Amino acid sequence: MFKRNSCARYAARSAADFVKTSTGYGDSGATDEDLRLMRRCSPPRVQVKAAGGVRTFDRLIAVRALGVTRVGANGDKSDP
16 A cells, blocks of 8 residues: 555656556456545645546446546446
8 A cells, every 4th residue: 555655645746647546457447445545645636547447337426436537448348
């Protein structure tokens, strides 16, 4: 957890516009725990991007409620 927490803070200090959970190519995608941590550790001006794991409208609404402003999207078909 220390690395993720520190990375979000360093990104904010370096005038980053966004922090991003991952490349989106991992198995689990953006977790709620990671998104909450990144939102909490980043100043309000820094936006949070959820990469991977947002494949349905319901999940999109859920991550938006956590403070996510962008999500990664690809051309893969969503699982029913």
